[in-house]
Structure formats: C-alpha cells, structure tokens
Amino acid sequence: MTELIQNLIDGLGRGSIYALLALGVAVIFGVMHLLNFAHGELITVSGYVAYAMFNQGWSWYLVAPLIVVVAIIASLLIERVAFSLVRGASDFTLVLTSFGVHFLVSAMFVMFVGARVKTFSEPGWIADTIAIGPINVEVFDLVVIGVTIVTLLLTVAILQKTMFGLALRAAAADFDTARLMGIDSNRVIRGAFALSGALAGIAGIFWLMRAGNTAPSSGIDPMLKGVLAALIGGLGSMRGAVLGGLALGVAEVVLRSQLPGEAAALTEGVVFALIALLFIFRPQGIISVATAERV
Amino acid sequence: MLETVGLTTTYGSIAALRDVSLSVGEGEVVGLIGPNGAGKTTLLGSIAGLLQPVSGSVVFEGSDVTGNAPDKMLKAGLALVPEHRRIFTDLTVVENLKVGGITVGASERAGLLEEMADLFPVLRDKWETSAGFLSGGEAQQLAIARALMSKPRLLMMDEPSLGLAPVLVDLVFELIESLRNQGRTLLVVEQNATRMLEVSDRAYVLRSGELVAEGTGAELLERSDLFDTFVGGTS
Numbered sequence: 001m002t003e004l005i006q007n008l009i010d011g012l013g014r015g016s017i018y019a020l021l022a023l024g025v026a027v028i029f030g031v032m033h034l035l036n037f038a039h040g041e042l043i044t045v046s047g048y049v050a051y052a053m054f055n056q057g058w059s060w061y062l063v064a065p066l067i068v069v070v071a072i073i074a075s076l077l078i079e080r081v082a083f084s085l086v087r088g089a090s091d092f093t094l095v096l097t098s099f100g101v102h103f104l105v106s107a108m109f110v111m112f113v114g115a116r117v118k119t120f121s122e123p124g125w126i127a128d129t130i131a132i133g134p135i136n137v138e139v140f141d142l143v144v145i146g147v148t149i150v151t152l153l154l155t156v157a158i159l160q161k162t163m164f165g166l167a168l169r170a171a172a173a174d175f176d177t178a179r180l181m182g183i184d185s186n187r188v189i190r191g192a193f194a195l196s197g198a199l200a201g202i203a204g205i206f207w208l209m210r211a212g213n214t215a216p217s218s219g220i221d222p223m224l225k226g227v228l229a230a231l232i233g234g235l236g237s238m239r240g241a242v243l244g245g246l247a248l249g250v251a252e253v254v255l256r257s258q259l260p261g262e263a264a265a266l267t268e269g270v271v272f273a274l275i276a277l278l279f280i281f282r283p284q285g286i287i288s289v290a291t292a293e294r295v
Numbered sequence: 296m297l298e299t300v301g302l303t304t305t306y307g308s309i310a311a312l313r314d315v316s317l318s319v320g321e322g323e324v325v326g327l328i329g330p331n332g333a334g335k336t337t338l339l340g341s342i343a344g345l346l347q348p349v350s351g352s353v354v355f356e357g358s359d360v361t362g363n364a365p366d367k368m369l370k371a372g373l374a375l376v377p378e379h380r381r382i383f384t385d386l387t388v389v390e391n392l393k394v395g396g397i398t399v400g401a402s403e404r405a406g407l408l409e410e411m412a413d414l415f416p417v418l419r420d421k422w423e424t425s426a427g428f429l430s431g432g433e434a435q436q437l438a439i440a441r442a443l444m445s446k447p448r449l450l451m452m453d454e455p456s457l458g459l460a461p462v463l464v465d466l467v468f469e470l471i472e473s474l475r476n477q478g479r480t481l482l483v484v485e486q487n488a489t490r491m492l493e494v495s496d497r498a499y500v501l502r503s504g505e506l507v508a509e510g511t512g513a514e515l516l517e518r519s520d521l522f523d524t525f526v527g528g529t530s
Contacts, residue, residue, distance in 0.1 A: 163397060170383050170394045176345060177381040182369035182398035182445055 002134050007254050013141030015249020016148035020203035021226030022233060022241035023155065024196035029236050030172030031192045032087070034094040038078060038101035040223025042071040042200040043207055045105065047214025048113060054120040060209070067208065068201030075197025076190060087189075102219065109216035119213040126209060144206050151202050152242065155195070159238070164191055172236070200226075232275060234285030243286055296321045296480055297342070297373070297449055302351035304334075304341045311337040313504045314351070319449065324471065324481045326491040326498035326512065334504040335484040336378050339453050342482075343375040344368045356448070370398055372448030376455065378484075380438040384427030388418055391426050391437055395444030404444070411440040432463035439470065450474070451482045456490070468494055492516045 021039065028036045046067040053063050078101055086097050128139040159165035171178040171188045179185055200222075207222055208214065229248045233240025251274060256267045263270075278285075297319040304312040312334045319325045329335055340346040342353050344365040352361040355373055363371070383391050392411055396404040412419040415436045421429065426437060435455055442450055455471070456464040464487065471494050474481060485491035492498055495512035500521050508521045515521065 163393070166386070166390060166394055167397060169386060169390075173383045173385050174381055176365075177377055177383070178394070179365040180343060180345070180369065180375050180377060181394050181441070182366045183394070184366045185364070 005135055007257050009137050009141050011250030011253035013144045014253055015246035016144045017203045017206050018225045018229045018248050019242040019245025020199045021222055022229035022245040023238055024199040025226045025230040026238050026241035027192050027196045031189055033091055037098040039226050040219030041102055041105040042074050042197055043204040043222045044219040045074045046070045046204045047208050047218050050208055051118045051120050051214055060123045064205045067205050068198055071201030071204055072194050072197035075193045079193040106216040117213050117215040122209055122212045232285055234287035234289055236289035237287040240285055240287035298354040300352045302341055302348050304337050304346050304348045311504055315506055317499050319482050322478050322480055323496045324475045326495035327484045328488040328491055329501035333501045335501055336453055339375055339451050339484055369445055374442040374445050374447035374450050376438045376442045376452040378453040380434050382426045382434050382437050386426055387423050388426055389422050391441050392444050395441035398445055407444050415440050431459050432466055449480045453484045456487050
C-alpha cells in the first residue's frame with residue numbers, strides 16, 4: 001500500500017511534465033490541426049541555452065526562467081519560419097513539416113555544436129526526500145506537481161477569463177467563423193505558439209533538471225510523451241491532454257515497479273501495448289472532440 | 296454602401312459565381328434569392344473575405360476591399376451570420392457574444408451585451424448555458440446577436456431560416472423586420488423566396504452563379520416565372 005502511494009506520487013510527478021507537454025501539443029492542434037512532432041525541439045533548444053549559461057556560472061534559479069523565455073521564442077520562431085508557410089495545407093503536409101523541423105533542429109545542433117552529449121549539474125535538492133508518515137516522497141515530485149497545478153490554474157484563467165483565451169477557444173472550435181468575428185488568424189496562432197512554448201518551457205525546466213544533460217536528439221523523448229499523452233487524452237481536448245499526461249506518467253511508474261523481475265525492463269513496450277489497447281476500444285482517446293476546424 | 300462589380304469566384308475550374316454586380320444602399324434590406332447551388336453562399340463568402348474572387352471587386356463605403364481577410368472586413372463594418380449559424384457550441388451564450396464583440400472596447404462590449412439581452416430575452420435566460428444546448432431557434436438568435444455585437448454597418452445573413460420549424464421561420468422574418476425598423480442595413484440570402492421578398496426593399500435573383508433579375512420585393516413577387524422552381528422552398 002505504502003509502495004503504491006509512493007508510486008502514485010512519483011507517477012503524478014512524471015505525469016505532470018507529460019501533461020504540460022501534451023497541453024502544448026493540444027493547444028497547437030486546436031487552432032491549426034497540426035500534430036506537432038517538433039514540440040520536443042523546444043526542450044533541445046532550451047537545453048543548449050541552459051548549458052551555455054551554466055558555463056557562464058549561472059545558477060538554476062536564473063536558468064529556469066530563461067528556459068521558459070527561450071522556449072517561447074523558439075516556438076514563435078518555428079511558427080514563423082516553418083508552419084506559417086504551410087497554413088491551410090493538408091493535415092499530412094503539416095505533420096511532415098513538423099517532422100522536418102524536428103530533424104532540422106537536431107541536425108543543426110550536430111553540425112554547429114557537436115553530437116556529443118553536454119552535461120550540466122542537476123540542482124542539489126533533486127534527490128532529497130521527505131518522510132510523510134511511512135511514505136518517502138521525493139521533493140522534486142512535490143515541486144513538479146505544485147508548479148504544474150499553478151501553471152494549469154493560470155492556463156485555465158487565461159483561457160476562461162481573457163479575451164485572448166476566448167479567441168483561442170473560438171478559433172479552436174471553428175476557425176473560419178472566428179475570423180468572421182474579427183479574430184486575426186495571425187495573432188491567435190502566434191498566441192497559441194507562445195502559450196504552447198511557455199508550457200513546454202516549464203515542462204523543460206523539470207525535464208532538464210532530471211536529465212542533467214542535453215544532446216541533439218534530446219527532443220525525441222519529450223516529443224513522444226507529449227504527442228502520445230495528447231493522443232491518449234483525445235486529440236484537441238485540453239482537459240484530455242492533461243489527463244492523458246498524468247495517466248501516462250502513473251502507468252509508467254506503476255508498471256516499472258510492479259512488473260515482475262526482468263519484465264520491468266519492458267515497461268515502455270507494455271505502455272505502448274496498453275495504449276494500442278486503448279485505441280482499439282476508444283480510438284478517439286479519453287475525451288472525444290468534435291472534429292476541429294482547420295485553418 | 297456595398298457594391299460588387301463583376302465578381303467572379305471559382306472552385307477549381309468551376310465558376311461558382313460569374314460576373315455578379317449588385318449594390319446595397321444605406322438602410323436598405325436587400326434579399327438574395329435563388330435555388331440550391333445558385334452560388335448565394337459563395338457570393339456572401341466572396342464579399343466577407345472567406346473566399347477569394349478571381350476577378351471583379353468589392354467596394355464597401357467607397358473603398359476597395361476585394362480579397363481582404365474576414366477579420367479586416369469585420370473591422371471595416373461588415374458582418375456575416377454564416378450558413379448553419381456556426382455558433383461556438385463549447386462556449387457559453389455570453390462567451391459567444393463576447394467573441395462577437397471582440398473588436399469593440401471592453402466598456403462598450405458590456406453595454407452591447409446588455410443591449411443583446413434586451414433584444415433577445417430568450418438568450419438572457421440562458422446566459423451562462425453552453426451554446427450547444429440551445430434549440431435551433433435560440434441558436435439562430437444567438438448567431439444574429441453575436442454578429443450584432445461588432446456593431447456592423449452592414450449585416451449579411453446566410454439562410455437564417457434554414458432548418459427551422461415553421462413557427463421559428465416566422466420568428467426569423469419578424470426579426471429581420473425589426474432589424475429593418477431599427478434602420479439597419481441588411482443583405483439576406485434566403486431560399487424561402489416569397490417570405491424574403493415580402494420583407495425586402497429590393498432583391499436579386501441568382502441562378503447558376505449569375506444574376507438573372509433584380510427589382511423591388513413587390514416587383515419580383517409578381518414575376519413568379521423567374522423562380523417558380525423554388526418559390527416558397529424551405530428546404
């Protein structure tokens with residue numbers, strides 16, 4: 001029982017990061033119908049900037065907010081140089097473009113920085129635990145969960161209470177009609193990329209803290225988790241993306257600790273098998289969304 | 296106020312609209328009638344900026360606005376209530392209205408919301424309800440109220456009576472009359488030709504992408520030969 005609760009907290013910590021990534025994927029899919037396989041590159045770019053600043057002697061407290069800023073700028077830049085050119089193209093073209101961006105960004109780091117993994121030190125408190133009764137909890141998990149809750153509340157407030165949020169929701173529901181209401185498509189799409197970048201940046205802080213390194217291929221794993229979680233939750237649904245992320249995190253941790261002996265090494269495989277099962281019985285994901293309009 | 300000159304719009308190689316020239320004067324209610332597939336929706340889409348005409352021009356209040364993006368057209372004072380209403384079903388009634396008023400200032404928006412609540416009492420009762428739960432008639436009123444939130448100089452409506460029960464069709468035409476009595480300028484596409492002609496100052500008949508007749512509502516009502524194939528059609 002104690003172990004299960006510990007696993008659950010650990011899983012929620014991991015899942016929180018996935019949830020933030022998936023939410024960013026869902027926001028972009030909502031307004032553009034783009035399944036963004038380049039989403040993980042925001043973490044690659046942030047990782048290299050973080051590495052450079054650590055070499056300048058910056059601490060995590062300075063680097064963390066910088067990561068968010070870098071992710072927002074990178075997200076807007078990718079929109080400008082790549083996705084804005086294929087707006088209105090078929091879903092397939094959009095997906096291919098995002099793959100192109102993904103490979104291009106990694107290739108650029110290989111060419112200009114080198115293929116070698118760059119390491120930096122994790123924050124000192126990352127392995128600290130605190131005991132709550134019989135349960136040992138990682139401080140890191142609590143911080144991640146706490147920051148995620150605050151981030152989600154802020155995101156909800158932006159979506160529900162601001163005119164930008166209203167415009168974003170309207171555009172996600174029916175892009176053409178939103179334009180008829182006077183919503184500027186450039187502004188709402190750039191806003192969506194900025195929001196998506198901010199969410200990826202916050203997820204990126206924790207991802208990089210845990211990883212302690214960055215490499216040209218660093219974007220693949222966070223991209224897979226974000227896209228998968230968004231698919232599990234039901235593509236286009238923001239609530240679904242958060243649920244999908246949490247479910248994915250908990251499933252990974254629980255399986256890793258509960259699978260017998262050798263099988264634990266196959267956790268990723270089992271997770272994918274479970275996802276395949278989910279899609280057989282519920283292809284639309286946890287929350288189904290009426291087909292969103294495309295730009 | 297609005298003038299189209301030789302407007303032609305194509306879908307691929309098919310001309311959906313050929314050389315259409317029409318005008319709407321300030322304070323006029325202009326009907327646009329014609330059978331299914333005549334190009335009525337294409338015409339409104341080409342004016343509102345949803346579709347790009349291949350030739351011809353759209354002149355609104357003296358300036359050439361041909362091919363401007365829909366949000367620019369709205370800011371210029373031209374609103375469209377799209378076919379099938381297209382309300383945002385995930386948003387509440389009041390959120391739909393706020394989106395409609397996204398281009399006006401916050402304080403003015405608050406006043407307009409009050410105005411819409413008075414104009415459409417049925418919406419006031421459902422203010423915080425998700426718009427997906429509205430009936431067809433309520434949804435149509437919301438679609439019109441949403442368009443009015445931008446304080447349009449010209450309001451275009453695409454088939455406002457489409458798919459509504461007869462009693463609600465009456466309501467839509469009463470609404471058009473009351474908007475007309477407020478002095479608003481309207482360009483309304485309708486398949487329900489007789490009813491539309493009765494409330495129109497002037498009207499155009501569109502068939503196979505071309506204007507085949509124009510006149511006052513009363514004149515066109517006399518000329519049933521022009522549209523007897525679809526007169527009174529409610530689809």
